[in-house]
Amino acid sequence: MSAVVAEHDEHHADDHHGPAKGLLRWIITTNHKDIGTLYLLFALAMFFVGGSMAMVIRAELFEPGLQFVDPAFFNSMTTMHALVMVFGAVMPAFVGLANWQIPLMIGAADMALPRMNNMSFWMLVAGVLLLASTLFMEGGAPNGGWTLYPPLVLQPITVGKALPFAVFSVHLLGISSIMGAINIIATIFNMRAPAMKLMDMPLFVWTWLITAFLLIAVMPVFAGAVTMLLTDKFFHTSFFNAAGGGDPVLYEHIFWFFGHPEVYIMILPTFGVASTIIPVFARKPLFGYASMVWATGAIAFLSFIVWAHHMFTVGMPLAGELYFMYATMLIAVPTGVKVFNWTATMWKGAMSFETPMLFCIAFVVLFTMGGFTGLMMAIAPVDFQYHDTYFIVAHFHYTLVPASIFILMAAGYFWLPKWTGHMYNEKIGQLHFWLSAISVNILFFPQHFLGLAGMPRRIPDYAVQFADWNMISSIGGFIFGASQLLFLYIVIDTIKGGTGEKVTDEVWEDASKHSLEWTLPSPVPYHTWTTPPAMVPTEHVLDTH
Amino acid sequence: MKQTKQLFAGLILMALGLGTAQADYTLNLMKGVTKVSNDIYDLHMLILWICVIIGVGVFGVMFYSIYHHRKSKGHKAAQFHENTTVEIIWTIIPTLILIGMAIPATKTMIELDNVQESDMTIQVTGKQWYWDYKYLNTDIHFESHLDEASEKVHRTVGADPRSVPNYLLSVDRPLVIPVNKKVRFVLTSADVIHSWWVPDLGWKKDANPGFINEAWTSVEKAGTYRGQCTELCGRDHGFMPIVVIAMEQPEYDAWVVKTLEQQKQKPDLSDQSRGQLMAHGESVYLKNCVGCHQINGAGVPGLIPALTGSAIATGKWEGLDGFLRAGTAKMPSFSKLDAKEFAELMTYVRNNLGNKVGDELQPKQTALPEDDD
Structure with a gap:
């Protein structure tokens, strides 16, 4: 990082603040790049923590019967795996990318609210640590599923002392996310280079802008829902207690009003990164920029009015079932537009297949498969069979692992050379890709069969006819888990110097035609765009000009 | 198609050496044994095939492109970036497919929801x-x-x-x-x-x-x-x-x-041997108690009290009897059990799971007055 300090002087002679020395730099930093790095490293650490929990789950499910863990601990693992992956890994990783990339891409010197930026990161750490601390409490970590449905999660024989800690953790994570979202919106609206109109922005910036609004809209809803759990448990309210005039299904409605936009919070920035990377390696402008923006907006809007498709079997009136079925099916249209646009971007390009592109192609294919099963589940009567089985587990893991996670990997390979000035080892990168892409399918594809054959989710033991596919799935899981250590190695290796090859400013051929960050030196100086760029690249937005 | 898939799956399993005698796994949704379940199965297959066809089309185009339009083959990138006609087509066709799908789905949903005119x-x-x-x-x-x-x-x-x-x-x-x-x-x-x-x-x-x-x-x-x-x-x-x-x-x-x-039939309140009481008691325990108190009576630390060495379980049997019938805020009442089951269960709990009270309770002792008439 000393190179970064040295270089910044020649570019910004008027600004002599370097980073603070030593560890304090990372604690007090207000620099968007430092905070981005903190977010990304924290997310990577949590990816391995959440991943270890998945390994425990797959080990117990390797064979029928009870082998390693108690059923309650198994339930804690499924619950904590989800919470850690969603709130500790995927969301922070995208905030980290936003921190690094949004100012670079829009020609801003930093985020609009740098001190709040620091606070949102450290609040995230506090929130996740508080959640993780419940693992060591009497009665164990929350084990009622990540959805925290009452009355189960309020039951003294099910959840011990963990509930108030989990609730307070959700509050902290929510505040952190909301501050992060406000910061991103303020930055995008106020700090763009004067030359950059909204419809000039790279899609990563667009998708994050829309995601940030989703976050502000739904995180308070989740915080409210868990607060009601808290008062039901400790202050004798009856929001969700039928005996006191409440309704447990009310919680499900509130939760999924948050929960459905939440899954798009994890997938919209994914779309943005894919739309950023694919054109560079197809050496072609993105197809249908404007329709990509509108499709993102449409998906975000629809995400608010489809929540009860998570609850088709909860006992809704017929009109409710039908409405939520139709609204959910509609999502296939804008999502389809996106997939067609990516395909059309590749069509007649001059493609090359470096690691980031490989991950993007796998994303398009495997995410589309997750989309197909999503469409199948939208058909309400059929969901009466699919609901709460391994078919659902397969579906949402296809939309999260080879989608969000793969794209985060792609982003790492794509931007690490820019951030560090070092090239990663392409051979190991490709090995990581192929191992991941093959094992992720061995891991999750058989789960479709298990679900259709009748295996419910969230069970630690199962009937013997499910044994073979579970064993195959577990083998895939172990290979996938082990393969990710390669990524850890590559990240460390690249930071330390990588292949030793000096990367150019634009790193990838003609990348500077696509987005502003590639016009900056590599590695990126500590302070950038103290003077906004006069011109912005328009390769990606030709159709609006 | 189903056979092909099963064959394929079977081959994979054999290759992995996992073929077990009980491998009567299925790969697809079952048709079931009601009209509704068959309708649901048909809907499932319809939407599955629609997805397969779209998938083959989209991935086919993509892989054609990946194979032919690559830089290493010297392909020069075209620079088109929009085509309103194409974009309208690929918005409208999926919408029409969805409408086509929604019609049978609605019919089945209405059928599934109709609980009128039941026989029992x-x-x-x-x-x-x-x-x-x-x-x-x-x-x-x-x-x-x-x-x-x-x-x-x-x-x-x-x-x-x-x-x-x-x-x-x-x-x-x-x-x-x-x-x-x-x-x-x-x-x-x-x-x-x-x-x-x-x-x-x-x-x-x-x-x-x-x-x-x-x-x-x-x-x-x-x-x-x-x-x-x-x-x-x-x-x-x-x-x-x-x-x-x-x-x-x-x-x-x-x-x-x-x-x-x-x-x-009234429960048989005749005396049982100690062995019978213990064996029957285990069955009652497995049915009613084991979920919380565990198979060895150890409970779950921080959540559920142990029965091993518990003052209530090993104290006077009348106290335990009253406790089981009343239940607590955490434990439901077990007054649904009859006198025979009470005698068996209490004998088991007091003399197994690490407890050695040494007594045995007969159904006649645990019978409430109204059980006698």
Whole structure:
């Protein structure tokens, strides 16, 4: 990082603040790049923590019967795996990318609210640590599923002392996310280079802008829902207690009003990164920029009015079932537009297949498969069979692992050379890709069969006819888990110097035609765009000009 | 297609050396045994094939492009970036497909929802961790627990599940219904949310505490159909299966008569040997207590008290008896047990699970005054 300090002087002679020395730099930093790095490293650490929990789950499910863990601990693992992956890994990783990339891409010197930026990161750490601390409490970590449905999660024989800690953790994570979202919106609206109109922005910036609004809209809803759990448990309210005039299904409605936009919070920035990377390696402008923006907006809007498709079997009136079925099916249209646009971007390009592109192609294919099963589940009567089985587990893991996670990997390979000035080892990168892409399918594809054959989710033991596919799935899981250590190695290796090859400013051929960050030196100086760029690249937005 | 897939799957399994005698796995949704379940299966296949066709088209174009339009082959990138006609087409065609899909789906949804004009009604109550069935307007009312063989194996580390027929999918008392009758279910729960699912009937429905949901079935083929709870309901969520036996009308009628007779029988209050008390006591324990207090009576630290060495369990038996009948805020009342079961259970708990009180209780001792008449 000393190179970064040295270089910044020649570019910004008027600004002599370097980073603070030593560890304090990372604690007090207000620099968007430092905070981005903190977010990304924290997310990577949590990816391995959440991943270890998945390994425990797959080990117990390797064979029928009870082998390693108690059923309650198994339930804690499924619950904590989800919470850690969603709130500790995927969301922070995208905030980290936003921190690094949004100012670079829009020609801003930093985020609009740098001190709040620091606070949102450290609040995230506090929130996740508080959640993780419940693992060591009497009665164990929350084990009622990540959805925290009452009355189960309020039951003294099910959840011990963990509930108030989990609730307070959700509050902290929510505040952190909301501050992060406000910061991103303020930055995008106020700090763009004067030359950059909204419809000039790279899609990563667009998708994050829309995601940030989703976050502000739904995180308070989740915080409210868990607060009601808290008062039901400790202050004798009856929001969700039928005996006191409440309704447990009310919680499900509130939760999924948050929960459905939440899954798009994890997938919209994914779309943005894919739309950023694919054109560079197809050496072609993105197809249908404007329709990509509108499709993102449409998906975000629809995400608010489809929540009860998570609850088709909860006992809704017929009109409710039908409405939520139709609204959910509609999502296939804008999502389809996106997939067609990516395909059309590749069509007649001059493609090359470096690691980031490989991950993007796998994303398009495997995410589309997750989309197909999503469409199948939208058909309400059929969901009466699919609901709460391994078919659902397969579906949402296809939309999260080879989608969000793969794209985060792609982003790492794509931007690490820019951030560090070092090239990663392409051979190991490709090995990581192929191992991941093959094992992720061995891991999750058989789960479709298990679900259709009748295996419910969230069970630690199962009937013997499910044994073979579970064993195959577990083998895939172990290979996938082990393969990710390669990524850890590559990240460390690249930071330390990588292949030793000096990367150019634009790193990838003609990348500077696509987005502003590639016009900056590599590695990126500590302070950038103290003077906004006069011109912005328009390769990606030709159709609006 | 199905055969091809099964063959393919079989080959993979053989290659991995996993082909076991019990590998009667399925890869696809089951058709089930009702008209609704068959309609649902048809919808499932329709939407599956639509997805496969779209997938083959889109991925075909993509892989053609990946193969031919690559830089290493010297392909020069075209620079087009929009085409309004194409974009309108690929917005409209999916919309039309969706409308085409929505029509049959709506029909099936309406059918699934229509609980009118049923021939009989069964109340299903989910409880941690078993099902309680009550045939409305009759006296038939019983509980359905996981069978004892599965219960013992799944609680023993290293025990072989393959030694138990229908491991985790068997119960002590199955639900019995007549074929070709419209059976209406009203579902509720006594504690947390459960969900009642038998794949062959084509649906699952949540059992919510304090509320009643409705569903129905009309089974066309006599047989035994198995399912499981599908809403996480605590530590033993995986261990509350459902077994439905659909019988021809005459057999069903005979079952009703027999069941009513059995229910009228008073429990046998005659004395038992110590061995009998302990053996029967274990069965009562496995059915009613083991989910919380565990197979060795150790409970769960921080959540559930141990029975081993417990002052209540090993104190005066009258105290334990009163405690079990009353229940607490955390533990339900067990006043549903009869005098015989009380005697057996208490003898077992006081002289096993690490306890050695040394007494034995006979049904006559534990009988309440009203049991005598």
